[in-house]
Amino acid sequence: MNQAYWRQRWQEHRIGFHRPDVHPRLPAFWDRLQVAQGGTVFVPLCGKSLDLLWLVEQGYRVRGVELSPIAVQEFFQEHHLHPQVDSVGAFQRWQAGPVESKAHPLPCPRPKSAHSTSPLGPYSTCLPSTCVRKDPRIPIALRSWYLCSVVVSIRNLPVTSYE
Numbered sequence: 001m002n003q004a005y006w007r008q009r010w011q012e013h014r015i016g017f018h019r020p021d022v023h024p025r026l027p028a029f030w031d032r033l034q035v036a037q038g039g040t041v042f043v044p045l046c047g048k049s050l051d052l053l054w055l056v057e058q059g060y061r062v063r064g065v066e067l068s069p070i071a072v073q074e075f076f077q078e079h080h081l082h083p084q085v086d087s088v089g090a091f092q093r094w095q096a097g098p099v100e101s102k103a104h105p106l107p108c109p110r111p112k113s114a115h116s117t118s119p120l121g122p123y124s125t126c127l128p129s130t131c132v133r134k135d136p137r138i139p140i141a142l143r144s145w146y147l148c149s150v151v152v153s154i155r156n157l158p159v160t161s162y163e
Contacts (some may be wrong), residue, residue: 048075069103
């Protein structure tokens with residue numbers, strides 16, 4: 001997986017994988033997932049997804065992790081959020097109210113469980129990114145890393161999908 005390639009795509013604004021709206025299945029199926037109200041939703045490789053704001057509007061806290069600091073910065077700028085920016089371990093963290101995004105080079109440390117003291121946790125659920133799992137433009141190495149290292153290895157944490 002070539003991290004420089006993805007950073008360059010964000011620098012050149014070649015982000016055709018980014019949805020300009022909330023994923024339509026998220027509001028359609030979220031209630032069926034029975035995620036505890038007020039819980040924290042982990043969104044790996046979140047980019048600047050509008051799903052983050054939708055989740056906040058539903059009363060959840062959101063923690064995203066992203067490879068590109070540009071994506072994280074644009075998310076906060078585009079939504080007129082004024083985050084506190086600091087460093088937590090190897091992460092650069094942006095936080096404004098219930099939204100927190102962390103930029104980190106891959107491979108990313110994994111949350112260990114819903115009760116973890118990891119820099120990534122604790123969480124109520126994990127919301128995998130549809131674009132990473134299904135988009136053929138995303139190199140297979142990134143998709144494999146994502147599925148194996150982030151989602152599958154999260155022990156004791158419900159993995160939520162609205163597909």
